[in-house]
Amino acid sequence: MSTKNSSLSLAPVLPLDVSVSVAAAFDGARLTQARRLAGWTKKELAAKIDVTPAAVGQYEAGGIRPRPEQVRRLAEALGMPSAFFTAGRPRAALDTAAVHFRSLRSAPARERERSLSFTELLWELTHALEAYIRLPDVDMPGWDGGETIPDLPTDPQQAARALRARWDLGDGPIPHVVRLLESRGIVVTVLPYLNSDSRKLDGFSTTRLPRPVVVLNDERDDVYRHRFSCAHELGHLLLHGEAHPGDIQHERQADAFAAEFLTPAARLTGSLPTRVDFTALGRLQQTWGVSLDSLLVRCRELGLHTEAVSSRAWRRLKALRAQGLLPFTPVRSFPGEVPVLLQRAFEMAQRKGITAQKLAGELRWPEDMVLKLLDTQDPRPALHLAQGPAGVSANNSPAADPR
Numbered sequence: 329m330s331t332k333n334s335s336l337s338l339a340p341v342l343p344l345d346v347s348v349s350v351a352a353a354f355d356g357a358r359l360t361q362a363r364r365l366a367g368w369t370k371k372e373l374a375a376k377i378d379v380t381p382a383a384v385g386q387y388e389a390g391g392i393r394p395r396p397e398q399v400r401r402l403a404e405a406l407g408m409p410s411a412f413f414t415a416g417r418p419r420a421a422l423d424t425a426a427v428h429f430r431s432l433r434s435a436p437a438r439e440r441e442r443s444l445s446f447t448e449l450l451w452e453l454t455h456a457l458e459a460y461i462r463l464p465d466v467d468m469p470g471w472d473g474g475e476t477i478p479d480l481p482t483d484p485q486q487a488a489r490a491l492r493a494r495w496d497l498g499d500g501p502i503p504h505v506v507r508l509l510e511s512r513g514i515v516v517t518v519l520p521y522l523n524s525d526s527r528k529l530d531g532f533s534t535t536r537l538p539r540p541v542v543v544l545n546d547e548r549d550d551v552y553r554h555r556f557s558c559a560h561e562l563g564h565l566l567l568h569g570e571a572h573p574g575d576i577q578h579e580r581q582a583d584a585f586a587a588e589f590l591t592p593a594a595r596l597t598g599s600l601p602t603r604v605d606f607t608a609l610g611r612l613q614q615t616w617g618v619s620l621d622s623l624l625v626r627c628r629e630l631g632l633h634t635e636a637v638s639s640r641a642w643r644r645l646k647a648l649r650a651q652g653l654l655p656f657t658p659v660r661s662f663p664g665e666v667p668v669l670l671q672r673a674f675e676m677a678q679r680k681g682i683t684a685q686k687l688a689g690e691l692r693w694p695e696d697m698v699l700k701l702l703d704t705q706d707p708r709p710a711l712h713l714a715q716g717p718a719g720v721s722a723n724n725s726p727a728a729d730p731r
Contacts, residue, residue: 347396347410354399355415356388362406362413363388365445367438377401412692418455420448426536428564428582429573435528443519443529443543449693450517451537453701454670456687460677463669466513466539469494469566476535476569484581487567488588499595501616504664505555509542509562516542516558516667520700533561540565550657551665552619558665559586591616591626602632604641606648620645620654671702 363373363384370384377384377398386392387402394402403410422444429440457463469491470479480487492499495512502508506516519529531544542561544554563585564571568578596616600623601608609623616623624641627633633641648654659665674682684702688695 347399350399350410350414351393351396353414353416354387354393355413355419356390357419357421358413358415359384359402360388361419361445361448362402362408364438364441365449366406367442369438373402373405376405407694409692409694414692417692418452420451420537422448422534422536424573426571427532427534427573428561428568428571428578429532430530430579431574433574434530436525439525439529443532446519447517447534447537447541447543449697450515450541450543450670450701451539452691453687453698454515454539456690457670457673457677460680460682461673463539463673464511464513467495468512468514468540470569471535471540474536474538476540476565478567478569480566482567484563484567484584485588485593487563488585489592491566491589492592499592502590503617504662505558505590505617506544506665506667509558510667510669514540514542514562514565515669516544517670517701518667519543519545531557531561533564534571535565535569536571550619551659551662552613552617552622552657554659554665555617556586556590556619556622559589562586562589587622587626587629590618591622593626593630596626597630597632600627600630600632604633604637604644606644674702 363370366373368376369381370388371381374381374384378401379398383392383394387394387398399410399413402408402413424440424444427444427447454463466473468476470476480490495508497508509516519526526545529545531542533540533542542558542565544557544561560582563582564578567581567585572578596612599612606620609620612618612623613620624633624638624645627641628635628638645654674684674687677687684698685695687693688698691698
């Protein structure tokens with residue numbers, strides 16, 4: 329998805345009588361949603377449609393309705409059909425306090441607002457698809473259709489072990505974290521890279537929608553960080569019924585959950601080297617699908633490395649990276665970590681005669697926006713490997729899937 333009009337299919341200019349109808353049913357919240365998705369302030373939008381910022385504020389607050397000609401200008405400026413701004417359709421509503429943002433300082437406020445609008449629209453697309461295709465039921469402890477009541481131990485490590493038991497994962501490597509969450513009814517998506525500020529926005533999640541949603545940013549992560557980020561957000565969904573964006577304790581708890589969920593201490597401890605051995609750690613990275621950074625932290629947490637040994641290890645790791653000796657492993661090399669739930673739902677809906685154009689009409693979106701929110705599938709054919717016990721792939725390497 330892009331905020332630049334040149335990359336969106338602008339809706340055709342509608343006859344004035346249609347704009348009159350839209351003006352009569354104008355929903356200011358939709359204007360806020362579209363403006364935030366574009367990454368614009370009220371002042372910036374006002375300049376594009378030749379009104380004052382105060383007028384835009386009044387449109388959004390519902391104090392006044394825009395005239396028909398202003399509806400047309402809004403639609404053209406924001407790349408939306410005029411009908412997008414009408415009331416009466418299911419609409420998600422998120423604010424910063426409803427989302428597990430890792431930091432309120434890492435990205436500008438407009439990027440956070442853009443991501444909120446993106447997530448709202450993602451849910452609307454999900455809702456539209458569910459009219460035709462039954463998605464997996466949400467299987468998440470404490471889930472109650474729009475909120476979670478923590479139903480696992482409050483200790484992050486115990487919660488991770490309890491979830492593994494509930495999902496029958498055993499204590500071995502998890503081949504595909506994203507696919508696992510999708511199979512449990514959790515919507516996972518990747519935030520589109522739009523500009524340099526987009527890279528500053530870490531993954532985030534929310535339970536304030538009719539389905540839990542995890543949003544990742546794979547433009548900045550290799551597959552190992554990507555998997556950990558996904559598990560981190562799962563920890564938030566399960567442990568933190570109330571979002572406290574940027575709360576340090578919550579972030580540490582989510583990290584602890586992710587570490588134990590991906591690399592259970594009871595199984596991992598015996599295979600970790602007691603001295604700094606990056607060859608051995610590299611093999612474990614491939615087996616467990618976690619970063620060298622995560623494994624070094626586990627060595628320290630589990631008492632295998634002293635603080636002095638740990639410090640030397642980090643310096644060596646930094647030097648290896650500086651010399652370009654540790655290759656970057658892109659997420660899209662591993663389809664099991666690329667979200668596909670919504671696209672596969674759409675493919676099934678297509679077999680029932682549902683088209684992107686029809687969905688766009690129901691949502692009052694440009695058709696290309698529907699396609700861009702669905703376009704997360706790797707185009708290469710997939711090689712399906714046999715699965716071993718406890719969900720471990722035949723080559724015992726969750727992050728080395730050759731598909």
